[in-house]
Amino acid sequence: MKLLKFFVILTLVLVCTNLVAPSSFADSNYDPNKTSSVSESVKLTPEEIEVLKANATVENDFVSEPQSQLDRVTLSDVNTFDYSFSQLGSQREVKSYGTIDTSAKTDVYCTLTQKTALSNYSAYVMYLLENTETGKRTPGKPVRGNVSETVGWSDVLPGNYRLVIVNMGEHETEGSGFVRAY
Incomplete structure (x- = not known):
């Protein structure tokens, strides 16, 4: 003793x-010096903005599963990270430091909250997944308004992915959320 x-x-x-x-x-x-969960913002060219708009998917691939199937998901089946951003200027993008790993075709969902810094304007943000090894991006998911919602990508190929957030609107935007792969 x-x-x-x-x-x-x-x-x-x-x-x-x-x-x-x-x-x-x-x-x-x-890293005690890292105070954000996303990278520094990068200004996009008008051509890059047009490519994002052309490749965006307007429909939401998110499909709710019956409760009985959701009950079978265990903590070990979940691959997730959270993020937040603020003062994201017009036509600028940030990338999450957090990533998800997929070893087979997987559904990935982003549950988000977004708004403009001034409440009398409406946010317009595009969300994409970017493969950290190849740089290839999924089609963007445009979200309009000061809202909370979930967007998703079906059958994401195996790899390591980060979230890319692009302010397509005319006013500074802020938001937060989490990304989860099943």
Whole structure:
């Protein structure tokens, strides 16, 4: 018992005197200087905006499953990350730092909230998935309005993907949400 007390006190002394840094117990990917879950925004050319519009899918591929099927999803079946962005200027894009991995054709959903910085304007944002290895992008999912909703992509090919968020509107936009693959 005395030996256990000794090791507990020794550990506390080492941590309190910074001989053993508390960060040695933290996530190795943690960066205290990174205050955002998305990259710096990048200005898009008018040609890039037109390509996004032409390749966008207007319909939402999200299909609700019967409750009985949803009950079978376990935590180990879920691959997810969350994101947030603010002050995203007109015709600018950001990319999430978070990624999802898929090993087979998978459905991917993005549950989002978006709005303009000024409530009397309406947001217009395009959401895409980008393969981190090839740079190829899925067709965009345009979302109009200061809304909360879910968009989805069906049968996403195997790979590692990040979310790309493009402000297609004329006013600064902010938002948050999460991306999940099943």
